[in-house]
């Protein structure tokens with residue numbers, strides 16, 4: 077007979093039956109364990125959400141009994157807690173356990189001697205003060221002990237209060253870090269507050285609010301909904317602002333039934349409180365508005381601050397040409413002259429038009445003129461930065477690293493502390509979104525020159541903004557290189573890239589072996605051919621890191637997710653000597669190629685960095701001490717980084733990546749499915765960007781029809797940005813000789 081009444085048992089887990097290593101995560105939190113109760117009624121099996129329960133730890137579980145057809149009676153855990161140790165012995169053994177940092181048995185005994193049976197209550201209420209004066213416990217040590225005790229019990233009470241609302245254990249932990257013990261009150265008062273720190277999304281907050289009984293027309297709800305829709309539209313579509321009517325329509329749909337006037341009133345209030353910026357029919361998230369306005373002003377100042385033409389420059393260019401046995405194209409020479417005339421210059425060009433060549437000439441000539449000058453090189457991604465460094469033979473870093481981005485803080489370099497360079501070259505400028513461009517230009521001092529280099533026909537940045545296009549159309553000095561040089565003309569990759577860009581179909585010369593098109597219409601067969609092609613290139617001697625499989629999409633048979641699974645099975649199958657870790661629904665295996673998909677300044681791995689799995693290792697805690705959690709060890713540029721299971725949500729397999737993610741990087745071999753099943757994505761700049769990632773060979777697999785469709789689709793998706801108009805406006809009101817002529821409000 078089953079007993080459905082809620083029961084409790086205090087005891088500990090002897091061992092985990094499933095998973096064997098007891099490594100549960102927030103996503104995979106279901107566990108089965110052998111349980112030994114304290115009341116000595118004999119061990120039994122418990123199961124349920126056991127994430128956070130450690131072996132041998134004293135726990136109280138609550139739940140019901142059920143009878144499994146095969147395994148018999150089992151205890152189904154509904155929730156659990158760590159009971160406060162009661163006797164002095166229990167307190168000493170808890171204090172000296174691994175759950176309390178900085179406290180061994182001796183110290184534990186001294187603490188209990190002084191504070192008695194109320195030890196834990198006193199430490200939780202009084203904090204470190206009640207630990208002062210105890211032998212061997214210094215101030216730092218006292219903080220460690222008090223913090224870990226608080227962390228152990230306070231958070232568990234909070235969990236018990238919040239988990240019933242469907243908030244995950246991980247989110248509760250993050251909330252606790254943000255607000256401490258107050259987080260239960262905050263959630264009950266206004267669950268939408270959790271969206272402000274991106275702890276949860278609006279939809280989840282809305283679910284919690286409904287469970288708590290927040291009314292459908294609560295101003296908290298309308299406010300959060302407007303913020304959510306605004307950010308979703310901006311970040312989803314690359315916009316810096318959205319039209320008021322569209323914002324209202326989308327929000328009304330989301331809130332389904334809330335009167336339009338109520339939403340409008342909330343929008344007006346948000347504007348009055350400057351939570352959002354509403355200008356005519358444009359509504360900006362506040363931060364994007366500030367970035368746009370300040371960036372425009374800074375760029376206009378720089379555009380107006382050019383120097384005079386430099387005497388003898390043509391002579392120096394001639395000397396450079398003689399020395400390097402090269403005749404620069406007229407546009408290349410023009411770019412060099414602009415460098416000396418302007419504080420800011422943009423150089424664009426398709427592949428093989430001599431951008432890198434002119435950058436090298438600029439560095440050489442500038443150095444000759446200013447021998448002691450400091451020159452900095454940077455690019456938006458690690459891969460692009462490394463390439464720029466290799467081609468110029470100089471140090472080069474990511475923009476994030478150059479600016480000194482730090483977790484949760486402003487970058488080290490900014491308007492108060494400009495970058496210490498006289499001249500900065502920054503490559504792959506098409507990838508720079510508004511935020512990155514803002515931070516970079518904020519850190520440019522009045523005497524630093526900047527050269528932006530890029531290809532304006534590539535995909536725009538992933539984040540909001542259309543910076544390169546806006547700068548060019550606002551009239552920032554710009555030289556477009558157009559001549560394709562002989563060596564480049566010999567490459568079918570480069571020639572076809574130019575043809576695609578002009579809207580012409582590709583041509584193939586079978587006598588050359590750098591461009592292939594394999595005709596196949598069935599997506600399943602395309603996926604199979606992609607795998608076979610990778611294996612063939614590996615057979616030919618290419619390493620996995622030399623091969624990039626690029627797909628327009630993540631989902632579907634020829635999307636990156638499925639291709640990655642197929643490629644992992646083919647090129648890195650399981651083997652006894654290969655370590656493996658399953659987490660966040662994926663299998664990671666030693667030897668796998670992986671990609672980081674979010675900037676992590678702490679670990680110093682950036683969005684787009686590609687690495688390789690080297691094994692498993694113990695995860696370290698915030699103080700750098702080893703914990704007993706097994707994580708994944710990966711190598712990025714020779715540096716080993718260990719990911720905890722939770723952190724693995726930011727690490728994907730990288731045998732196949734999206735074309736968007738591949739921007740700023742190149743590889744000797746690119747394999748790209750081109751199929752009508754991706755028709756929504758088939759656009760000229762997408763195919764162009766994918767193809768130009770190939771350094772030596774490109775193999776397209778799919779149908780000519782799909783390729784034609786893409787080449788013919790030159791409709792650029794419009795992005796709402798006001799940067800161009802703001803630059804033009806700032807240029808009109810800024811007078812170089814008199815500083816700011818009219819008042820410019822930058823708040």
Ligand SMILES: Nc1ncnc2c1ncn2[C@@H]1O[C@H](COP(=O)(O)OP(=O)(O)OP(=O)(O)O)[C@@H](O)[C@H]1O
Pocket residue numbers: 402403404405408425426427428429430431432433434561562563564
């Ligand atoms: N003025 C020139 N005369 C002769 N060859 C040139 C000249 N400028 C560049 N080249 C050659 O053309 C080729 C492409 O030049 P470069 O690498 O500078 O172009 P790029 O625009 O940087 O190309 P990509 O965007 O593909 O990196 C190189 O082999 C380079 O040596």
